Amino acid sequence: MLKVASWNVNSLRVRLEHVLQWLDAEQPDILALQEIKLTDENLPARDIEAAGYTVLSNGQKTYNGVAILSRGPGEVLATGFPGYDDPQRRVLCAAYGDTAVLNLYVPNGSEVGSDKYTYKLQWLERLEAYTRDLLKDYPRCVLVGDFNIAPADEDVHDPEAWHGKVLCSEPERAAFARLLDTGLSDCFRLFPRDEKLYTWWDYRAAGFRRNRGLRIDHILASPALRDVCRDCRIDIEPRRLERPSDHAPILAEFDL
């Protein structure tokens, strides 16, 4: 069994205890983290190792930064997209045996029509191209992370209020659909749901208390992994903790 998880922790320094607690409870093989907001030198490597994990990272001070914690050793394949020079540390691709894990912190986009929104759409084009190449080399492949896209209205607490807004706009959803067109499956949607479930709730206006959320964190699996995906769920418990991240972890299990 391969258990893969993803969590935007919004500062690993602040959330370290939550992460260690969660690793102990869930024991995933892989935990991809986004928005660690730490440089590689400042990672709490000893705490992570004491928990029984090794870490690969593409860190950055103040903003962004991604890392992958794993039970077994991995090998870095990429820390960005080939030919796309980007000072923002949002990508970490690593191989664990014959399985590739692509950890992503997709740009937020700020506001439809803004420079940041243009950057987001361009970034997503690069991601699609890189994903096509990766799938050729690694039939067993997962894309995980904070995609900052709610793929459909069923992923949004109030679709009317969010209609056309950043995270939900048609161009973003089209980019997400093109990513799935490379052959990937949204693991969460492999299983029927009777209620809307979310991975992110705005800190403002009591978003979590009122369950005003969006499903913007995803685990996308290549055909070989999708065929053996036996579960995918969102764990909202860490969002209830004192001083939580604004995101909840998502995890998937594969029969391998």
Added chain:
DNA sequence: ATGGTAGTTCAACTA
């Protein structure tokens, strides 16, 4: 077209 909160860093930016 603004506010609400949080993290980093210390006035402002990002989300």
